[in-house]
Amino acid sequence: MNTPEPVRIDRRAAIKWMMAAGAGAALLGPRSLLGAPGTAPAHGYGTDPATTKPYSPGDIWPLVLSGAQRREVAALSDVILPAEGGAPSASSVGVTDFIDEWASAPYPDNVEDGRVITAGLAWLEAESVRRHGAVFADLGDAQRLGLCEEMSKDAPEGSAHEAISKFFRLFRNLVCTGYYSTPVGMKDLGYVGNVPLARFEGPPPELVAKLGLADEVRW
Amino acid sequence: MAFVTPSSALDKYDVIVVGSGAAGGQAAYTLTMAGARVLMLEAGRNYDPQAETPMFQTNDQAPLRGAGTPDKPFGFYDATVGGGWSVPGEPYTNASDESERQFQWWRSRMLGGRTNHWARHSLRNGPYDFKPRSRDGLGFDWPISYEDVAPYYDKVEMLIGVYGNNNGLENTPDSPEGCLLPPPKARIGELLAKQRGRSLGIPVIPIHRAVLSAPLDHERIPAKLHPGNLKAQRILAGDMRNRAACFWATSCGRGCAIRANYQSTTVHIPPAMATGNLDVLVDAMVREVTVDSSGKATGVTYIDKVRKQEHHASARVIVLAASACETARLLLNSKSNHFPNGLANSSGLVGKYIMDTVGAGWGGQIPLLENLPSYNEDGAGGLHVYAPWWLYKQQLAGKLGFARGYHVEFGTGKGMPGANAPYVSDAGGRTVFGAKMKEEARRYYGSHIWFSGRGEMIPNEDSYCEIDPKVVDTWGIPVLRFNWKWSDHETRQAAHMQRTFADWITAMGGTNAKQPDASGKKAISQGGYVIHEVGGTIMGSAPGSSVTNRWSQTWDVPNVFVADGAVFASNADKNPTLTIMALAWRAADRILEEMSRGNL
Numbered sequence: 038m039n040t041p042e043p044v045r046i047d048r049r050a051a052i053k054w055m056m057a058a059g060a061g062a063a064l065l066g067p068r069s070l071l072g073a074p075g076t077a078p079a080h081g082y083g084t085d086p087a088t089t090k091p092y093s094p095g096d097i098w099p100l101v102l103s104g105a106q107r108r109e110v111a112a113l114s115d116v117i118l119p120a121e122g123g124a125p126s127a128s129s130v131g132v133t134d135f136i137d138e139w140a141s142a143p144y145p146d147n148v149e150d151g152r153v154i155t156a157g158l159a160w161l162e163a164e165s166v167r168r169h170g171a172v173f174a175d176l177g178d179a180q181r182l183g184l185c186e187e188m189s190k191d192a193p194e195g196s197a198h199e200a201i202s203k204f205f206r207l208f209r210n211l212v213c214t215g216y217y218s219t220p221v222g223m224k225d226l227g228y229v230g231n232v233p234l235a236r237f238e239g240p241p242p243e244l245v246a247k248l249g250l251a252d253e254v255r256w
Numbered sequence: 257m258a259f260v261t262p263s264s265a266l267d268k269y270d271v272i273v274v275g276s277g278a279a280g281g282q283a284a285y286t287l288t289m290a291g292a293r294v295l296m297l298e299a300g301r302n303y304d305p306q307a308e309t310p311m312f313q314t315n316d317q318a319p320l321r322g323a324g325t326p327d328k329p330f331g332f333y334d335a336t337v338g339g340g341w342s343v344p345g346e347p348y349t350n351a352s353d354e355s356e357r358q359f360q361w362w363r364s365r366m367l368g369g370r371t372n373h374w375a376r377h378s379l380r381n382g383p384y385d386f387k388p389r390s391r392d393g394l395g396f397d398w399p400i401s402y403e404d405v406a407p408y409y410d411k412v413e414m415l416i417g418v419y420g421n422n423n424g425l426e427n428t429p430d431s432p433e434g435c436l437l438p439p440p441k442a443r444i445g446e447l448l449a450k451q452r453g454r455s456l457g458i459p460v461i462p463i464h465r466a467v468l469s470a471p472l473d474h475e476r477i478p479a480k481l482h483p484g485n486l487k488a489q490r491i492l493a494g495d496m497r498n499r500a501a502c503f504w505a506t507s508c509g510r511g512c513a514i515r516a517n518y519q520s521t522t523v524h525i526p527p528a529m530a531t532g533n534l535d536v537l538v539d540a541m542v543r544e545v546t547v548d549s550s551g552k553a554t555g556v557t558y559i560d561k562v563r564k565q566e567h568h569a570s571a572r573v574i575v576l577a578a579s580a581c582e583t584a585r586l587l588l589n590s591k592s593n594h595f596p597n598g599l600a601n602s603s604g605l606v607g608k609y610i611m612d613t614v615g616a617g618w619g620g621q622i623p624l625l626e627n628l629p630s631y632n633e634d635g636a637g638g639l640h641v642y643a644p645w646w647l648y649k650q651q652l653a654g655k656l657g658f659a660r661g662y663h664v665e666f667g668t669g670k671g672m673p674g675a676n677a678p679y680v681s682d683a684g685g686r687t688v689f690g691a692k693m694k695e696e697a698r699r700y701y702g703s704h705i706w707f708s709g710r711g712e713m714i715p716n717e718d719s720y721c722e723i724d725p726k727v728v729d730t731w732g733i734p735v736l737r738f739n740w741k742w743s744d745h746e747t748r749q750a751a752h753m754q755r756t757f758a759d760w761i762t763a764m765g766g767t768n769a770k771q772p773d774a775s776g777k778k779a780i781s782q783g784g785y786v787i788h789e790v791g792g793t794i795m796g797s798a799p800g801s802s803v804t805n806r807w808s809q810t811w812d813v814p815n816v817f818v819a820d821g822a823v824f825a826s827n828a829d830k831n832p833t834l835t836i837m838a839l840a841w842r843a844a845d846r847i848l849e850e851m852s853r854g855n856l
């Protein structure tokens with residue numbers, strides 16, 4: 038199975054990213070197959086960003102993952118959160134861009150996570166090549182799943198597997214964050230708010246009765 | 257009159273109000289509605305909630321899915337502008353390196369201050385709360401009683417709009433008929449907490465919040481608030497008509513573009529502006545209060561942050577409403593021959609006895625709430641219910657080991673997904689993924705409850721702010737240095753909170769993954785963390801033991817008043833802002849009276 042380079046949501050972001058990647062390369066010296074780890078730009082969005090306009094990853098700080106890393110992120114995201122029923126997969130709703138944005142952000146927690154992510158991706162890439170002779174994004178479903186099963190196992194503190202296990206937990210959480218915060222994901226999860234109502238009716242009576250709470254409704 | 261610049265401002269005003277939050281907004285409202293000419297100076301930028309509030313934006317439209325960052329600690333969409341736990345160019349320091357001896361200071365720099373994003377919990381202090389020392393011998397009594405403040409609570413509730421109801425519980429005052437708006441219905445998790453809390457003796461009742469659960473009665477209220485003042489009545493009636501009722505969507509912490517909750521910028525400042533009596537100067541950082549040779553205040557010097565120039569503004573009366581610690585800082589920095597230790601500081605108590613609220617939290621997952629069918633439970637953008645303190649008798653009998661109470665705020669429900677990934681069990685020694693993960697995410701979504709204890713701190717000698725002898729801010733103004741210490745009363749209270757919440761989780765059918773902290777030392781949050789800081793210029797009945805009198809007027813300089821929480825002589829578990837507004841209104845009434853008598 039071959040995962041194509043995920044489509045960027047916003048063209049402006051891509052241009053900024055290409056410029057930043059060019060600038061970064063000089064500083065970082067020779068690049069590995071996977072590109073350089075997340076180099077944090079100096080600035081975040083500051084304490085007074087405009088909050089009413091929509092943002093796309095890459096609008097504020099450049100995205101630093103390489104094309105190869107992004108293919109790997111997309112492939113891994115889709116094993117973690119595949120298309121299911123009518124719901125699309127993680128990478129098809131912008132999760133790749135989100136993880137790239139997260140790993141590229143200048144804030145201290147993000148810089149830390151960015152290190153974990155790039156190291157984890159490097160390990161997974163090397164391991165895929167070592168075992169199956171191809172990068173993760175080019176592996177078959179069973180091979181991808183096998184690697185994920187292994188990464189998903191909790192590891193005792195201090196063990197060799199600990200870093201991989203932590204990487205996988207972080208990555209899984211980010212996939213979920215990225216997915217469930219989209220309209221598609223919110224629907225999948227069962228969030229039905231964010232629409233104006235004329236009245237707030239509280240929980241439906243059947244639900245209240247089911248939990249034995251009918252006596253609690255009156256004040 | 258409207259937004260002015262240093263060059264277009266008048267030469268002299270009746271009153272200068274420093275700060276535009278709850279305190280400054282209320283003071284300016286009361287004064288201008290009665291005809292006084294007021295200049296409001298605000299260090300932050302202008303802010304227009306109707307144009308700038310992200311109402312329906314979803315988290316996928318925000319950087320990092322709206323996650324909190326050092327730039328926006330409470331998330332991208334939080335209304336705070338120009339601040340948070342740190343304000344660029346305006347540092348503060350702590351005397352101690354130990355985190356439990358440090359104070360964290362949340363500030364914003366915008367018109368309306370922190371009222372643009374506060375949680376809007378609006379509880380009245382009860383009768384005990386004004387006389388705590390008489391009850392248990394600790395801390396200080398206020399020079400005023402509940403009866404003195406009650407009429408102002410009534411007025412503020414009617415003006416800003418507060419939902420809730422009356423339950424006749426001890427030290428949890430009822431509001432007179434016509435003050436409150438109807439409480440919203442409880443969410444499913446709130447109902448379960450109510451039912452199971454009963455087995456522990458914990459009462460769960462509607463909270464009081466400054467949100468319009470129904471339109472304000474613009475025909476009745478204006479005449480009640482401004483008897484005999486037809487102009488004020490007309491302006492207020494018109495303004496109330498322009499405030500929409502809550503439409504039960506969007507989080508109040510983002511602010512409210514339809515003006516359905518209380519923000520100084522949507523409730524106080526618009527009618528005050530409409531009187532024509534209010535001039536507002538934003539980006540104006542007040543450095544000090546100036547005095548004449550007789551020791552009377554003449555005005556303030558301030559820095560025009562945009563043009564980076566210093567100016568002076570003059571008035572008959574100065575009202576400090578910069579928020580408790582900033583107000584103390586301003587007084588301490590106002591040194592003159594008359595007042596070498598800072599203005600109004602003959603007692604040496606300016607900056608002393610700062611208090612925050614005791615905070616401790618505990619959460620759990622409730623199997624009964626798993627896999628429930630979804631319904632829209634956004635509600636009023638915040639809490640609908642809470643538990644007021646319920647152990648007054650046991651406490652007075654000395655059975656609890658700590659002297660003051662706490663109330664419980666708790667959150668449940670299917671909130672809008674954002675930067676926190678939905679909960680999945682990760683049981684069986686592995687990180688779940690794939691179809692199982694999706695199934696678990698749906699199953700557990702909305703099945704958690706989080707309890708936050710909010711308790712009273714007793715003022716102590718070790719918790720105070722002072723001027724740092726070395727550090728200045730970007731404007732060259734000396735900054736505050738904080739000193740902090742919780743006493744055993746607070747840490748034991750925090751331990752009681754966690755123990756109670758763990759029992760509550762059990763009563764709701766959940767299991768506690770770990771044990772609560774029995775010492776309370778780990779449970780208690782850092783000083784300042786609950787963002788209810790008050791004190792620093794406490795009010796009292798004598799000049800030697802307090803900074804202001806019962807009218808929030810400084811003993812030493814009669815034409816300087818403090819309208820914010822700095823005057824609090826105790827910090828009840830009740831969130832402070834409603835009381836700040838009530839006292840600001842009362843102080844403004846006093847200023848008007850004294851001006852009309854020719855005393856100011």
Ligand SMILES: Cc1cc2nc3c(=O)[nH]c(=O)nc-3n(C[C@H](O)[C@H](O)[C@H](O)COP(=O)(O)OP(=O)(O)OC[C@H]3O[C@@H](n4cnc5c(N)ncnc54)[C@H](O)[C@@H]3O)c2cc1C
Nearest residue numbers: 275277278279299369370375376377542579820831832833
């Ligand atoms: C997230 C959050 C939730 C909260 N929830 C609640 C709640 O539910 N209930 C409750 O009662 N309280 C709550 N609070 C606390 C509440 O926000 C404050 O008590 C209230 O805003 C205090 O009003 P204030 O006018 O004293 O100060 P502020 O609202 O802080 O306003 C002070 C203003 O003065 C300006 N200023 C400061 N220094 C100067 C200067 N030198 N010159 C000119 N201007 C100056 C500031 O820029 C600011 O705009 C909450 C706070 C936060 C942060």
Ligand code: SF4
Nearest residue numbers: 502505508512636637
């Ligand atoms: S929940 Fe209601 S009051 Fe709060 S922001 Fe939304 S509309 Fe305004």
